[in-house]
């Protein structure tokens with residue numbers, strides 16, 4: 114799916130005029146969200162714009178090293194400053210999301226603001242969007258970072274790409290492709306990554322900073338999650354969960370559970386992986402879905418668990434208790450019994 118709406122030249126003219134630019138990305142930001150936002154932040158600053166990056170909630174521990182990560186304004190911690198940055202902006206970029214509920218309370222502020230709004234994303238569109246003047250969504254891209262690379266080229270600013278900008282883009286591609294492993298990785302993804310390395314990215318170092326940051330607590334939490342993993346009997350579904358007490362006992366920090374869901378999917382017969390994490394503070398069960406063999410978790414999450422994402426990777430949430438959510442998953446997957454292919 115590819116949609117482009119609006120005129121990219123108008124946008125380029127605007128960002129060449131030293132504007133107030135605000136970059137927004139989704140809650141529970143991942144490497145692609147932060148990578149694309151910081152890359153664009155640094156690039157537009159080089160064009161003398163007054164730029165800010167806003168996220169609904171904080172960064173996971175494994176992204177805090179990223180260039181200029183400290184400049185990011187977290188809405189949960191500083192809502193008045195974040196609100197001002199949205200209301201005051203001439204241009205607002207929405208990166209790596211296309212549904213307003215992905216930015217929590219900032220959604221309402223965004224749509225009532227008086228700005229030139231831009232969406233750049235690689236998630237399928239689930240609902241019609243009318244809040245953007247310029248929109249580029251293409252699900253063929255591995256990541257929003259891969260789109261940003263092309264975007265920088267299209268607007269003629271490739272000569273401004275330095276090592277820090279390239280590192281941010283590389284990080285988003287690396288994390289959204291699961292280390293160049295997911296099916297979203299195409300030859301072009303490798304070409305872009307190759308060019309970024311050519312431009313100075315220390316690829317092995319980036320890998321280490323993202324994936325070799327384990328604490329003993331995180332590994333213990335993984336061990337607990339694996340103990341809580343079970344397979345359904347006559348249907349290729351694996352379910353894994355972590356309760357609030359599991360998290361507390363293992364000194365949980367934001368980002369610890371990233372990637373855990375892939376262990377479920379690594380089981381030979383599993384076609385749908387469901388990972389549930391109890392969030393006592395928000396009174397929800399956060400859900401992650403992954404699939405192989407073509408089962409559409411984007412629709413599954415959208416139709417049953419208030420969520421969405423991609424065909425093979427999606428998320429959502431439930432307001433039931435952990436136990437009731439597990440029972441609901443067990444029940445609802447049976448309605449999809451015929452959708453699982455070998």
Ligand code: 5GP
Nearest residue numbers: 401402419420421422423426427428429430
């Ligand atoms: P994760 O399972 O890693 O949290 O998310 C997997 C994918 O689904 C990501 O692309 C993410 O952006 C998307 N996603 C996660 N949670 C939600 C959600 O609550 N709503 C929607 N629409 N997408 C989500």
Ligand code: MN
Nearest residue numbers: 145209257289
């Ligand atoms: Mn992404």
